[in-house]
Amino acid sequence: MAEEAPVALGPVDFSTHILSLASTALIALGKMPAPDNQQLPLDLETAKHLIDVLGMLAEKTKGNLDEAETKLLQSLTYDLRVAFVDAQQAKQP
Secondary structure (H helix, E strand, C coil): CCCCCCCCCCCCCCCHHHHHHHHHHHCCCCCCCCCCCCCCCCHHHHHHHHHHHHHHHHHHCCCCCCHHHHHHHHHHHHHHHHHHHHHHHHCCC
């Protein structure tokens, strides 16, 4: 059994963190494949939770982010909210 070398992860900054949360929300919404390229079933509950987390971060960090971070967070949150509503409507009979 060969032992795999540990993967070196880059430094975590705010933008990387929110992009990770947004990517996970996109996977839950079925808009992006999982890291193993598998398409997972729609998970609106997880998507909503992650979108709410991003919204909470936007509120709690207001005035403490640089302009690029603020724009990224606003853009991601808006786009995910639109995708969530679209996914909800598509799921309804």
